[in-house]
Amino acid sequence: MTKNEIADVLSEIGVLLELSGENPFKIRAYQSGARALAAMEEAELGRLITAGELATIKGFGDALVQKITELHTTGRLVFFEKLKASIEPGLAEMLQIPGLGPKKIRALHSKLGIASIAALGQACAEGKVAELEGFGEKTQEKIVEGIRNREAYGRRHLWWDAAEIAGPIVAGLRALPQVRRAESAGSLRRGMETVGDLDFIVAADDVAPVVEWFVAQPGVKEVTAQGETKASVRFESGLQADLRIVPAGQFVFALHHFTGSKDHNVQLRQRALAAGLSLSEWGLVPAEGEGTAKEKAEQGKSLVAGSERELFAALKLSFIPPELREGLGEIEAAEGDELPRLVELADLRGAFHNHTTASDGRNTLAEMTAAAEALGWEYFGIADHSKASFQAKGLSEERLLQQIGEVHALNASQRFTTHVFTGTECDILTDGRLDFDDELLAKLDYVVVSVHNAFTQDEATMTARIIRAIEHPLTSMLGHLTGRLLLRREGYQVDVTKVIDAAIANNVVIELNANPWRLDLDWRHWRKAAERGLLTSINPDAHETAGLEDVRAGVNVARKGWLTREHVLNTRPLAEVKMWLADRRR
DNA sequence: GCCGTTTTCGGCCCGACTGTTTTCAGTCG
Structure with a gap:
């Protein structure tokens, strides 16, 4: 079995374990294993397996080494086959409905016997879902909406198409008198080949006019949320966009946080903790003492950073360009000032x-x-x-x-x-x-x-x-x-x-x-x-x-x-x- | 399931939002 096929099996195991209510850290281990594998070369995998050195890769312990080796050599994995047979096949696709996670899906399955999106739609139509404990009218409505939108809006968008929409919006935000700084974040900023949705981070003195400008942009089909610090819209193309407005002092931390990736953020936060610091979208604060990071940031205990370069420097790292923030060794390279000077x-x-x-x-x-x-x-x-x-x-x-x-x-x-x-x-x-x-x-x-x-x-x-x-x-x-x-x-x-x-x-x-x-x-x-x-x-x-x-x-x-x-x-x-x-x- | 310049056991990033509750669980990013 090829490396990509093995990676697919590992992430599918992750999904199945989620649906069976497993320990979330075990699930994470399979997911990160799948990503580590995807970033590896086919020949290298073969070499490591032959040499018995697969365990030298970070994230591969005894269990994953055994399972990857079994898949690579035999093309099968008994553990996977048994796991798959134990879970209704329709449950995994239910995860695609926004608002439905493993816990809710398990409740729907055990209490109503629902095991497919079609059955879920039927149960909603009969009002059965709203009557379940932990569910309600709004949840049911949201599920109905999610099923309806799945076909039309569920897909990702080419980076190019997303960038064409985002560019004028960032320029427009920057031109507003209330706006001090504005950037797009997320997978668009990381240069991913496809983009799920747009994220805009703005530092502004006055929130309301900025939100009003944002939701009135050409091409906006629907305003899905509009609050004090955040607004969400959906464009004609189905592309969704979130606007987040933060105080100027928090801008760099929010920009970094919402640029991601998730793996990169997890690794950087672990690095901060090792240095006695706690990193979040609110700031970089001392880890010890009472209170959340947000509270400490508001008490002025956060590092002041005017740029991401300063944020990285505070963690003794050279600047990591957004495109490299995938959790694939960029932090280690930045530590030794060994990041490449990327082509422009x-x-x-x-x-x-x-x-x-x-x-x-x-x-x-x-x-x-x-x-x-x-x-x-x-x-x-x-x-x-x-x-x-x-x-x-x-x-x-x-x-x-x-x-x-x-x-x-x-x-x-x-x-x-x-x-x-x-x-x-x-x-x-x-x-x-x-x-x-x-x-x-x-x-x-x-x-x-x-x-x-x-x-x-x-x-x-x-x-x-x-x-x-x-x-x-x-x-x-x-x-x-x-x-x-x-x-x-x-x-x-x-x-x-x-x-x-x-x-x-x-x-x-x-x-x-x-x-x-x-x-x-x-x-x-x-x-x-x-x-x-x-x-x-x-x-x-x-x-x-x-x-x-x-x-x-x-x-x-x-x-x-x-x-x-x-x-x-x-x-x-x-x-x-x-x-x-x-x-x-x- | 992974991991360890204090640890081979007991942790594992952090916070917001929503809807359902009456103090919180689940989901999401």
Whole structure:
């Protein structure tokens, strides 16, 4: 069983244990075990198991080591199968209803025999739920509402879509006269590929006008809560947003708290406790003495911090960028001042893998180049589809030769300061051969190879297919490694670690496809891959001029993957990129 | 279930909100 499959089993065990009323700390152990596993590399897991060193990983004790090993070697886990058989399958999906947790679900099941969302809806309609002890009319109404909204609003949203809504709101909040500081927090600020809801943290002198402004924003469909310090709204798209207003002295602590992640916060609070301090969204106060952290903060016992940098410094840590706050070793690295200097949008000097009207793009070569120049890029790579991608108007040999001529003419004309590279997004055929012959590929500056068909091949076939393409001497880059579309389609079955190994061995770049729907390869792979020597390129895969901006989303993912400028080919100046590409052609 | 420069047992982050209660349990982030 693969590492991700094992991680899924561990988190499912966590859910099942919750429903069976287990010790919450035991549940947490399975959940954190699942996350630790997800952050690991496939090959590393195999190595640790073979060497009997799995227990050296933090969070893996005897029980988890035994269970992970059993899953990895046999593909089964008797404990899991028995646990699963002991719990009604419909109970887990009931957890998706807001307001329903394990305790309430168990009460519904034991007292009313409810074991599915459908049965729950029926019981509500008959008024049975409201009569239960610990429940009431309001709870029942909330459940009915939750069931109704589940389909429409239950899903997550692309980071890009969420950022487009959040940006104007933060700007608008900052422009209000009552507002001293305003930021968005949550998974949006951490640069997660998808976002559940928006969080805005505001320091303001006068609350009411700010709340009134917020709930009146365009696109707000419904105001779900409106109080003294907090308001919640739902937008037309189903996206929810929370606004929290705090006194100026608390702003930094609230911002940090609501940025998360949960794992990061837990670890940082433990670190504070070890230093005799207690951290919360209210402040950083001495742990000893009577009273809650909130009370101590209000008595002026909290550290005064004007920035998150000062908050981290008080805990003897260097500043941890929000993108790294996932509880995956960033605190340990910050302790030794060993955090990487993450790549930034301004580091990019160009981009490869862009389409034009020659294949399925919506802007011409000149329009795309002008847009690249407007971004200040030194170079710009064209990579239109190859002939096998018939549905995308893939170029024939003749049309590609013609395009090469056009690019050379454009460069010679000096119409743009941006240098244009000739390239192709060449299909990897089902057996791993490339869609153009070597003579033609050799005429190009670079070659991106991608899978666009036969997605359902089994893992061994797909992995061998992609590796064969990587081993082709004229291949420069691998496009969208897994082919996933976020919130729509899983990637194809492929052994990512083996593909990464092949790319390193053959000096081939694996692109970080920056299209907001793709963000492929996932950020969880990059840190280890880069440590092993993988080079990437943040590629917009733009099909129109506006698509070039997608590199912003790609930079987020690179930062979440701990990547520095040195790991990213398209941060290099033109002369160095020319040399790198030419070296690939020897 | 995990973990330990006091600990191999007894802890495990912290607080707000809601609805149900009449002092609090459950849920959420």
